[in-house]
Amino acid sequence: MSDVTIAERPAAGPEDILDSIVQGEGYKYGFFTEIEAEEAPPGLNEDIVRFISAKKGEPGWLLDWRLKAFRRWQTMDPPDWAKLNIAPIDYQAASYYSAPKSLKDAPKSLDEVDPELLKTYEKLGIPLGERAALAGVAVDAVFDSVSVATTYKDKLGELGIIFCSFGEAVREHPDLVRRYLGSVVPVADNFFAALNSAVFSDGSFVYVPPGVRCPMELSTYFRINAAKTGQFERTLLIADKGAYVSYLEGCTAPQRDENQLHAAVVELVAMEDAEIKYATVQNWYPGDADGKGGIYNFVTKRGACRGDRAKISWAQVETGSAITWKYPSCLLEGDHSVGAFYSVAITNNRQQADTGTKMIHIGRNTSSTVISKGISAGRGQNTYRGQIKVLSAADGARNYTQCDSLLIGKSCGAHTVPYIDVRHPGAKVEHEATTSKISDEQMFYCQQRGLTAEDALSLIVNGFCKEVLNELPMEFAVEAQKLLAVSLEGSVG
């Protein structure tokens, strides 16, 4: 059991149980087999939005907020500027409220789990005890994790840190949610954010009070529950004045979902002197070698450095999904605030990723760093898209961007699309970009020292990504390294 994670939902009271069924997570507690939830028909209209909100027992203001988002969404078109080749998505064909899976369908033991999946867990170095739970086997380990979670939750509670599901936050801390929800990503920010705002399922809420340093890495769920993350996740994280928090999202284990369309929104708010570190490992099912069946992942992530000297850093390792559309960004509002973006994105086979960041310099003496490592193998297409914007009042703004692409093989592609919009003559904006190939010489050199072709590739790729991996929490970094190797399997002969 990892000691840096914490479950978002500890002891299950009657309300939690209902809530968790509504979220389609019912079987994680293992004793709700008989309870059947209603299901919404496919399609999206105001009635569906009302239905979702009612199911979750939400207050009127939140329903209104959802409806407002929905009405705006109806007037919007999906963005077409990304370098992604996507067949038109029929939004009326999808179902926006999924009923919980039946426990009957869950494997009873590891013997019933796909051996390929178990092999992958082994390669990733996932502890034996967690493998069964990750594979969805209904076992006692799940209960263990719930009780461990309770201990952590108590500890956080003593410090005044709120860490719970979004639904719980709406009930227990409505004022905080109301104050900050949509304050960084407005409902109509973009097509996918509007969609999420209308139909979001659940997610996480974190509030760290003034002056408190969160003593542990927070993660959305225990890893074992991460496989059941919602389709339209909503995360809101607030670090009040002088607070510090490091947050971990996702899981190196491959995640599958029958819903192809995913659209998450993450909002971060850092007040004066606060610091937020947000790390993500995304390993959604990428589809088969031809790209069939993979997840479409459209994510809006944005953090606001609202106070002076606030710091926000995004670190991401993106290896999964058929389509990745994602630009974790920072609004540097406070003077001397600092934004950072560290990214590794791998595309193999037919995967397509269009990812990058936006750094918006608003306050004085703000600085930002962008380190992006794109790796393309197979027929993968990898685009870095980044915007650096310096507003006219942002005296002393500085940005450094380094954008490296690595190509493995001849059929893949890497693209770099920087937008630099500087409205202050004193701004210092640096952009460096490189594209390299793994050379036959490098491979042979490693092999001549005894490394297999797979190990050689993994070593070279990890070296290429080092600056980003260094930004991940330690034990996460080790798993991430293995994940890079697994993601590139089959890309050397």
Place this chain on the structure above:
Amino acid sequence: MTNILEIRGLRACITGGREVLKGIDLTVAPGEVHAIMGPNGAGKSTLSSVLAGKPGYEVTAGSVFYKGVDLLSMPPDARAREGLFLAFQYPVEIPGVNNMYFLRAALNAGRRQRGQPELDAQQFLKAVREKLKLLDIGDDLLRRAVNVGFSGGEKKRNEIFQMAMLEPNLALLDETDSGLDIDALRVVSDGVNRLRDPGRAIIMVTHYQRLLDYVVPDHVHVLADGRIVASGDRHFAVELEQTGYAHLCDAA
């Protein structure tokens, strides 16, 4: 005792290109140091590459037995794990990969192959210290990424250091002396001399005589136009110094 290396009638060409090795015969016993000399373009590096299994070459005839087994049927990484080491003429840079981390991965790959337990970080560090001392090499190279930003001399020293750590049965040193100033040459050749061992054979490829003043070979061969055109004992090198090998090349 089995020979470490037995090359018989080896012919090889660049894949899709011309023939470079035109019938090589060479036998190397444990403990021996061989020098292979010859003009630029003679095929010396190609011979090393073919023995190490570098892609891009095609063996068209002949056989190579290494410790009694068919070397050419082994993939390059297996050859390395079986104790064949090539010190590269142009060592390759691997950005972001720490030199020590790389070497430990290499060392443990070989140990796994031999059924020995892997060295943990501390055991490895201890072994590193011993070898550094033996070779009189500073530890400044170890903190850096593999060959990245190394001077020519540093790269060559690093190759010898790797060789010392990996303790190969057969070491092929391809122009390890070229591009070195006299001090670096001394460090490298001292290192090679210390690594002479009854269980180990060393083949030094060079087109300068001066290395042989420092590392005295048991056998000296001249490779010209893809063939070994002359061989002799250590005195042959001195002789060559006077006569040059132009007349031998003409004979080829």
